[in-house]
Structure formats: C-alpha cells, structure tokens
Amino acid sequence: MPTAKLSRAMLFGAFLSLLFISAALLSFVWTPYSVETLDIANKLQKPSAAHWFGTDHFGRDIFSMIMVGARTSIAVALVAVGIGMLLGVPLGLAAAAKRGGLLDEMIMRGNDLVFAFPPLVIAIMITATFGPSATNAIIAIGVFNIPVFARMTRGAAISLWTRDYVLSARVSGKGAARISLEHILPNVANLLIVQGSIQFSVGIIAEAALSYVGLGAQPPIPSWGRMLAESQTMISFAPHLTVFPGMAILLTVLGLNLVGDGLRDYLDPKLRRSKT
Amino acid sequence: AGGDVTVGLQLEPPHLDPTSAAAGAIDQVLYSNVFEGLTRFGPDGSINPGLAKDWDVSEDGLTYTFHLQEGVTFHDGTTMDAEDVKFSLDRARAEDSANAQKALFADIASVDVVDPATVKVTLSKPNGNFLFNMAWGDAVIVAPESIENIKTNPVGTGAFTFSNWVQGDQITLTKNADYWGEPAKLDSATFKFISDPTAAFAAVMAEDVDAFGGYPAPENLPQFEADPRFNVLIGSTEGETILSTNNAQPPFDNPKVREALAHAIDRQAIIDGAMFGYGTPIGTHFAPHHPDYVDLTGNSAYDPEKAKALLAEAGFADGFTTTLKLPPPSYARRGGEIIAAQLRDVGIETEISNLEWAQWLEQVFRGKDFGLTIISHTEPLDIGIYANPDYYFQYDSAEFQGVMAELNEATDPAKRSELLQKAQTIISDDYVNGYLFQLAQLSVVKANLVGIWENSPTQATDLTAVYWEE
Amino acid sequence: MSLLSVENLSLSIHGTPILKDVSLSVEQGQIVGVIGESGSGKSMTAYSVLKLLPNGAEQSGKIHFDGKDLGAASEQNMCALRGNDISMVFQEPMTALNPVKTIGDQVAETILIHTDASRSEARAMAREALDRVELPADKFPLSRYPHELSGGQRQRVVIAMAIALRPKLLIADEPTTALDVTTQEQILKLLKRLVEEDGMGMILVTHDLAVVANLADHLVIMKNGEVVETGGADALFTTMKHPYTRALIAASGHVPARHEHESTEAPLLEVRDLVREYPTPRSGLFGAPGVFRAVKGVNFDIKQGESLGLVGESGCGKSTLTRAILGLEAAQGGSVLIDGAPIIRDGKVDRHVRQKMQVVFQDPYGSFNPRHKVSRLVTEPFFLLDEKPSPAERDAAIAEALESVGLKSEDQDKYIHEFSGGQRQRIAIARALIIKPKLIILDEAVSALDVSIRAQILDLLADLSARFGLTYLFISHDLSVVRAITDRVLVMKDGEFVERGETEAVFTNPQHPYTKALIQATPRLPETDAA
C-alpha cells in the first residue's frame, strides 16, 4: 500500500517538475508578453484575462516573467548540480579507491572545510570579488555541491569496494581507476540520480535566496528570487507580485523533492527485492 | 515629561565621528542633536547662527570673526570656547586629517583665538560659501579631550547627549539638561536602524518606530497616507539624481550621442516607475528648490524619434552596447531597469550590473570603468564637481571651469546668482549627464509627532524641536 | 495435551501465499527440528507462533499454546507471553543484540518486563542466566557491550535472555548458522542441556540436517511453505520416504565422484614463509602502532592437478592467505611462486603469472556487478591477456565456459539477478575458467549454498577437474565438504598450519588436538553410510 501512495506522490512531483521545465523551454520561443518591455502605465494590475498573473511594478506581465524565471532557476540549479557531480563524484571515487590514504584524508578534510563555510558568505564573497551574475551564483552553489557529492560517492563507493565482484575485477588485473569506472560508478549511479534531484531542488532554493539578496542573475533577466525581493514592499497592496513567484519556487522544489523521494524508494534495493 | 521618540533610519553610522567619515548616517543621528557647528542649517536650508551667535566679515571677504555663544559646555562638562573652535578647524584641515570633506577647509589660511569667546578665521582667498561650509556636519566643533574616544563616545554641545549604542540595532540619545539654548522637548530619542525596506514597512505599521526618516519604499506611502495613524512628509533633498555618463569614453565623448541619450529618457516614467511619482524632474545639476534654479527640462524633452535621428547622425544608426552600473539604492536599481528599457527602444543595449557601494566606488568612481551609471549627488550645491576634469564622469569644459573660478571669488549675491544660472545652462546644453530628478525626502511620522523636518537640506534628523502633541 | 500445537497454519504476505496448512506440535521436554531449504517458510512458522509477523501478513489456522488459543490472544496478551512463556533465539547473533545497551541491561530487561523484580533483583537474575549459558561473571560482567563479545558469546547472551525466565517453549531459529563448527557444537550442547534441565519444549529451526539429526526428538521437514513429512528423529533414515526428505539426506552426505588423475611432481604453487600483517591501533597515546600477524610465515606447495583443502575456523587467516596468494595485498614477508615465477615483481603484480590462477568467492550474490550482463561478467579476466581475443573468439570462449559449467550459451545475455544462487556460483566458476587458468582458488565457494545445490556444485568441480586437469585450493570451514573433494588438507589455526597430510589420513587419524576438536565438532548424519 505505501508503495502505491508513494508513486502517486512521485507522479505528482514529476508533473510539477515537468510543468516548470516545459514552461522554461517554451519561454525560449514564446511568452505571452515580452519581459523586457516596460509598460509603466499598466503597472500593478491584478490578475485578469489579459495578464493571467497580473503585472508588476513596471507593468511587465508576471506570467511571462515566471516562465522566463523558470529558465534562470533551472539553468542555474542544473549547472550547479552538474559542477558538483562532475567534480565531486571523481573526488569521492578517488577517495574511496585510496581509502585511508593521504588523498582520502585531504579530500575529506577539504570537504569539511567547505562545509564549515557559511554558504551565503561564500556567495557574497564571490560576488564581492567578481560582481553579481548568474554565473557566479552557479559557482557559489556549485562549490557546495562538490562536497555533497564527494561525500556521498565516497560513502557508497567504500561499501562497494568490499564487494566480491570488485575483488574479482582486481584478480583480473584491473586497476583502481578502471574498477571505479566500470564497477563502482554504475552502482552508485542510482544514488547519484536521487541525490541529484534533491540537490537540484536545493539549488533552486539557493538560487532564489541568492537572487533575493541581489547576488543572482542580473536584470533585465527575470529571476524568481529577485521578483520576490522586488515585490515584497508591495505585498500589502499587490500581493500577487510575491505570491506567484513564491508559489513557483515552492511548487518546483516540492515537485523535485517528490521525484527525488519517489526515485529513492523506487530504486531502493530493499523495496525492489520485496517486489520481485 | 516630553516623552520618548523612536526614529527609524535605513543606515547605521559606521562610527560616531562626523568629522572623519563621509557616511551621511552619522549626521542623520548626531547633527544638531549632539554636535553643533559655528553655523547650522535651518529646516529650509538657510544658514543660521549656531555656536557662533554672530560674525563679522571683512571687506575683502578674507577675514571672518566669529562671536561665540557664552556658557556653552560640552557634555563632559568642559566648557566650549575659542580654543575648541581653533582645535576643531585645525584638526579638520591638518595634513593627516581624515576629514572626508577636507575641501571645505581648503581656503582657510589660519584660525586665531582672539579671546575665549571670539575666533578669527583668515582665508587665503575669498569664498562665498564659507559660512555655508561651516554649517556642514564635517565642520562641527569637537572637544580635544574627547577625540580619543569620539568614534564610540561622541561628546558635543547639542541638546541631546549620546547615551548608548547597540551596534547593529540602535542608538539612544538623552536630553541634555544643561543645554545652552532652547532645551529639547523630548526626554530621549532612539534611532533604530532598519535597512530592509520591507522590514521598515513592517516596523512602521507595527508602530515599532514613531517616525521613519528617509523612508526607503515610496510605493508604501499611499498606504500610510490613508492611515490616520500616520503623516507622510514629502520634502526635498539636495540629491540630484542623474544618469552619469562617462564623457571620456566613446561613444559618449560625442555630444550628439549624449544629446540622443537625453532625449531617449522619459523622466516622468522613471519617476513614476522607480519612485512611484515622488521626485521633481530636473534638467540640470541643480536643486529645484534653490532660488537660482533654472528649469531646463525642456532642453532634454522625451523624444525617442529625435534620439534615434541623433544617433544616426552620430554614426550609430544601429545603436551600440554599453554598460550600466548600478549602486544599491532602489532609485538606481529600479531607475536602471527603466532606463535600460527606454534606451533599448532607441537601439542602445545596456548590460546592467548591480554593484555594492564599495564596488561602485572602486570601479565607477575611482576606476572610471563604466559607460553609464545612476547616482544621486546629495551634497548641497555641488555643481562645482563639473569643473574637475578628473571627476569620474570626466567632463572637461574650459568655459564651465572659468565660470566656476569666477563664482568662487564672487561675493555679490546677484553676480553669484547669474554665474550659477550660467553654469546650469552650460552643462545642460552640453548634455554632460542625463538629468533625471531631484530625490524626494520621504518621511513617515506618527500623526501626533510634531517638528520633524520635511526637507533635508543636509542629512540630518534634527530632533531639538520635536515634541508630542497633547 | 501438547505444549504447542499448530494446526493448518496458512499465511500470506501482501497476498502472496507463504505457508500452506502447516501443522506441528511440541511436547514438554521435547526438541522438534524444523528442517528445510532456504525460503521454505521455517522462520515464518516460528514467527507465526509468536505473532511477530511482518506488515501485511494474514494468517489462518489454529495455534494453541499451553491450552490457550493464541489466535484469539490480544497483542497485550502476546506481550505477556513472549519472553516469559515462549522465548525465541534468532539466527544472527551479530545483529540480534542492541549495540548501545549493555548485555546486563538487555538480559535484565526480560525480567523487568515480566516480573515485579526490582532492578537489582533483575540484575542478579540476569547474572544467573548468563552463568547458565557459561558466560561467567569474572570474564563477562554485566557491563559488557555486545561489540565486546564474539559471535558465539553474543549468541549465548541471546539465549540467556530467552531462558532467563525459564520459558515453557523455546524457539531457536537457526541459532548456529552464523557460527563456526566448534562454537556451533557448544551452543547446541548448551541448548540441549537447558531443555533437559528445565524440561522446556524447543523448536529448533535449521536447514542443516546434520545439526538436528542427533539433537532432535522429532523432525518436521518443510518445503515451499508446506510440511512434507514429519516423524521421530530415529525414523529419518528408516520410515521417512518423501522424495524431498531423501534428497535432503542424499545431498547432505554427498560425496562427488572423483577421478584419479596423475599429478606431476613439479609444484604449481609454492608458498614460502608467507607473512601477512595488519597494523593494529596504537596502544596508548604514544605507543607505536602494533602489528597483527594474520598469517605467520606459512609454507606449502600444490602440485599440478591436485586438490588441496584448507580448513580452519573463522578468522584463522584463510581469506587473508588467499588474498596474499592472489597478489591482491602485498605480503610482508615470504614469497608466492607459480610455476617458479613470483606473482609480485617490483611491487607490481605480474599479469602473466596472474593469468594462471583465478578465484571463486563465497557470496554468490555479491560476486557480480549487478549492472553487467553475464557475457561481460565472465569475460572480465580477459583483461589479463596481452592479446585481446577477437569477438568471435570471445563468443566461443563464453559459450564454452558457460556450457562447461552446465549453463547455456544463451544465458550470456541475461543479467545476474535472473539466476539462482547455485547458477550464480556456476557463473563464477565459468568466469574463473574462461582464461583457462591452472589454479582455481575457491574461498568458501559452497558455504552459502543450500545442501542440494552445494552437492551439484561439488559434482561440477570434480567433473571440471577431471576434464581440464585443474588444480584447486579449496578453502572452507566445513570439514565434510573438504573431505569430499580434496586430496590433501591443511589445517590452519591462528595464522599457522597445525596439521597437514592426505585428507583421508587426517580425517581418520587426526594428530593435533585442534584438528581433533574440529572434526569432532562437525555435525554428522548418523549412519551416513547407511544412506
């Protein structure tokens, strides 16, 4: 019974995620209004047939901005997760392969160090140095994904290294790098996918938080976090300005989390074994 | 009892020495409340006697003899006399002075104590602005004994004494019972620092503060106006908000391009969009409330077609791309987005980058690495910056520099007036910068709190005359 | 009236039928052995009695205990019963105890739950229970934590917990499978003694016929959730006729037919003074890190075509020795030569030497990467070849290897999860065979298999050895298996060989006391020869 319920939640999550991903993709070719054209005479309009989500303080169409903002959020989070995986997974694999060695120690202590730095502070420092931009937001979020993936990969890989099939591969003369690639990586892939979807949602929130404090994508590119930040003083007389981007963040993150949880349950060998 | 008042301010002072930092936040808390100068600004911007009850100016305009108020003591109990004035002025203009407005004292040749109640200041050349300069927060009189700890424990002569500073949160002043002049009506005043505009809104609405000086979110004012609990004060500031243009960088070195820029901008849209209607359009770098102001807005009326034509004439029929670097205040950030959209309409693409103040100072102000920027110049009567070719927008006009030189020497009011008007016209005709609007001073005050300044001739929150009705 | 009677017990979990019409009964002072292959429903039967079934289980049938109908008993009543009147000992001593509580607390808990005893009284009773299971106070104070005990000792704690209140019925679910033979023997003796002393009834669940054959009064044979046959233990070889029972008996005592083969005089593998050390944690703050010698300078040879057995209890260093021979871990001393050439040269494994040996591991489930197809799995050793075979050669080799272990060449496109444990072990052997090594090391290669499957694999090994003239190093703690398949045997204890010789000679006439103890402890079917 719980499995049936879980997959329903996962479907809902997948639906939400796909909704926003398609909105983002669609925004490349079509949005109801241009998000770069200001129409100050029509500012702060309530939701209507012409403007489904109303207009903002510059008279821009909020629905269109949400669509394009999805693009920003998804791109930033996706690339940041990509960076984290691309660097973190090899590090984790290497640490596990040379477990207990100097490399392992260095990687793990380095990870601890990154964890010890308050994320927002790093983001602020990066922007203070290089100026705010979507790229720097990606770097700031990406940096924190590295230890997440490194740790997780290392933990999973270490337990795989004791498997007999790894010993067999060693008996076949394969080296650590080759074994990591052929045997360890494919078997941590499930975990990576699950963690990836979760980090993706964390990335969306992080992007929103960075944009909220002005460290994310720069205008005129819309971003959900900045939409929230810019509209919050108007919340008492034009609540739709903050409700829509807020809901957009909430629903996307919710969707991705549900997908992640669902995937975890689906891919969990414990649950799978009892099914077959 | 006079009661207490809590005033919200957006920025917190970095420290409490008005004579060694540019931060307007210091003056907002201390000016006139704790520290006083020889002269002082009135609510309307006029120059009134301060610690000097009156003064004589020599014929040649080179010698000022100040007669000090008598019986004035610093908050630590020591008396304020001519020695203190000499000390303060000499300190400000010294070699190793850290005074952010050292230029104010540049023309002083010497300061001499005549007797404990009389000080003679000799200038190296006549300066029509001298009394005005002495009213600035950077020229207040400080006690030599207190200099050591002035940054954390300011000792002045004002109607309030400094009592406590919870860093990051608030500063409390209490009434000075021994004040030499008209004593303050309030028993104490607390300044609360709330930088986030939403938090400011909430704080006012929740009545955590009784007044908010320089309220940062104009969009909320209609709500306060509609609320019987509050009064909204809309005054003027000395802040000319301009689209600063790098006159030395192509294509802005071409006057045609700058003229096109001027016509591409719809001031009213910016005022409506960025400031929700608060702000006075300006056509030159001069405060509209100043008697010598000339309305030159027609010179740069919104006319995108003309702008396009001018661009084509200048060889930019297809437009060009430039940078638009924006400092943190919301007039700049919001105004920037609107200007970017307006410029896009005439073919000019802008790459917006939002900068922190430190970055702005480094890149734009010092590095002159920018195409366009938006900034409010809040110093009073600061048209003189156009005479400095090294100033960040790098306007170099011999004609203008001549007018300024003449003005500095001139003491005759009519002559000065004429020169000021001429100066305004020159920079407007040269389209040095895009002139947007005069920043409004927006304050929200509890309905029964009386005496808060409406205008902001200098960055101050003078509470000496503030009281609760009933 | 029986102490426990189970009638027509059926059970399904989430709709899947697990048990069908299981009936059995236990009298006071009687030991009932429940026997069957893995998955036959033995544990579920036991859990049904205690009503400790997993979520989604639905059960029907009657269970009476001591005159009470357990089917009608509430959860509260069951709680009062469990641990008090009916106790249970579980299979895995390593995980059956709470790692964060002392053994004293855990034993005393049973007493505190069911009696009005004060804490100190309960502790005194716990002490008594531990004494009864031969964990004396001087060596095993109540303040010990489970991780400070060996597997056998932990199992004793679990038993102490179960018998603390002298229950009427004790259910022991494979209480010894995780233990080595000597420990197993001790535990079984202990259980028997307790039954005799307290007159309680006991259900002993196991898949090992030999374990119960001598111990139980009554046997219940299970298969696929059904009881196929029951009877007195003495009837096992006489009146029990069900084909499954016969098959179990046959498989338990199976000796593969081995062909004589000539062995050359030149040794294939020479191990000389091999030493393998592990660093141990420093003793004290400034103490130097110690070393633990897992293998203490051993010497032996294997001749071409010979099958050499290596026996010894868990932890004596067998696997460590294997890894050193394979060159997976560098030895601290001595040498390993194959055909006269060292396996490790200049700190690197010589692949030409490595080509001559392959290995089969214990766990048929963990030995394969679940993401690769069989074809890829079995060809992994090709990596050792200098010249990679052409695709055609490769296909031929796969087919040959699979067929030689009794699988079909079509199986190469399947994934490993599509095979049973026995089939997997065949694939492991196929993998070892594919580069035609001379020596195959089998490290507990049949220990994890059910008796019947184990018999098949042993036959296969014998057959392969005859066909390809393979040489085996056969490692096991199961002496009966070693006896069945090896020519010579080495007996290992604490990293050293204590005895070596012709297998039959060693088994019939062991010299070293340790060997004697091992052989003695090995459970044997009575009158094996009669079967």
Place this chain on the structure above:
Amino acid sequence: MLRYTLKRLLSLILSLLVASLVIFAAIEVVPGDPAQYMLGINAQEDTLNALREQLGLNQSVVSRYFSWVAGMVQGDFGVSYTYRTPVRDMVAERLWISLPLALYALALAILVAFPAGILAARKRGSFLDSTVMGVTQLGVAIPNFWFAMLMVLLFAVSLRWFSAGGFPGWDNGFWLAMKALTLPAIALSLQQASILTRVMRSSLLDTLSEDFVRTARAKGLSTGQALWRHALRNAMIPVLTIIGMQFSFLIAGGIVIENVFFLPGLGRLIFQSISQRDLIVVESVVMILVFAVIMVNFAVDLAYAFVDPRLRRRT
C-alpha cells in the same frame, strides 16, 4: 578515547590553519578600498592615504596575515576599520543574539521534529504519516525568507502580537528578548524541523527493522516499548549528524532572516562588513564561524561516542 580526542584535535587545528589561509587569501582578492568607502566620493587623496596608514592597510600582505593570526591566537581579533572597536567585542555582542537564536530555532526544530518523526514512524503508512510527510515536504520547499515575510505581515502588522523585528536586548528581560526572537526562530526552524522530522522518521524506520528490535519484541516488549527503549537511541546517529550540520547553518545561515527581522546578528555583521570592506571584521567573523562549525562537528563526533558505545574505544 583520549588518543582519539587528541587526534581529532590535531586535525581540527590543521583545518583551522588552512581555513585562516583560505579566508585571508579570499579577502585579499576582494576588490574595494575600505578607506574610500569610509570617506566617500568627496575625499581627497591625501586624506585617503592618511586613513590607510592609520588602518595599517599599507603593510605587506604577509605581515598582515601573521599579525592577524598571531592576534587571534591571543584572542585579539583586531580592530574594526569602520567601527574602530575591537572585533572581539563586536562579535561577542552579536553572538548574544545569533547564538540564542540558533539554539532557539534548533530547540523548536527538535521539539517539533522528534515527536512528529516518531509518530510518523510508529504509524507508518497511516493518514497521520502521510500528513506529516506532506507538511514536511512543504516545509522544505518554502523559501524561508518568504515565509518570514508572510509571518511578519500576519503576526506583526495585522495581528500585532509581536513586534516586526529588532531586538530589545537581554537586559530588558529574558521573556521580552525571547519574544523578539520567536518569529525569527520559527522562520529559521521551519526548514530544519522538516528535514529533521524526515530524517528522524526514516532513521527510526530503519532501526525498527533491525534484528535487535525483533529480539526485543520477542522478549515481550510492545511495539512502543521496543521503539522507546531500543530503536530510538540507535536511530540517533543520523539525526545527530543532521543536527550538527544544521547548527552550523543556523549560526551562519541566518543572514537573510536577520535582515527580514532587522536583528543585529552575526550574519548581518558579515554582510554589512563585506559591503563596507571592513575586511578585518569579515576575516575574523568568518574565522570564528568556521571555528564554531568545526567545534560543533567535533562535539557531534563526541556525542556519537556517547550514543554508541562501539565508538567509545579508540578508532
């Protein structure tokens, strides 16, 4: 145990050293001149130089690094460029807000998460379980700054139960101060509580399926007793890990929340100091935060040993 502790201490000191280098280097490359920031756009070059001299900005990088580290070892974190007060005092003052806030939020998170997680695990698959899981999903997904804002509008502006922000100080009474920290603590703990609930639940479910729980049940313990006496403590390890990680987040990560509630906490101090290029403050505060985080993790490691006797012996 002692050796283990000492070894951990050594790696801790090393981490701190590396951290100090990283921080210092990172701050060195941040462009921007504190003197210019302080003196504004009308300042003259000689004034700027005089100020730089006063602040010690003209010294070499190396000597500044060493005097910074040497100072820190003696508990002297330098003097703020802008405030001209010892950084130590500033931090101490702010810590009295950030630390109680973090603890408060953590306490709230734990108070909510433990019962909710335990209940959900006990009633696995029930309506209650689904509800708890659904609510925590939402809790994770809501951006906390947005949530904070909504709370201010509801509780401070509309209902006026709380003030909109600010901090009256501990001198004005404990309860008043706690009240001021309540909304921020709730905002801060929402996400943490959700995460903690989920971890608690799944960790508990994992342990509940362990053999020793079955053993306990066979002894005659009811499901509830088995959970309380046996599963809970074993389920604590992952929960502790998360708490350790969350605490560091709570101390340092409150910047946005501190802004929304205009609390003079550490997070805002950093934010402000970076924008003012009060680099010595940034360096020192970040260093202190890193130190705090490392110490918390150290404490968590020691706590593991407390929970799990297997870790008590040297590792």
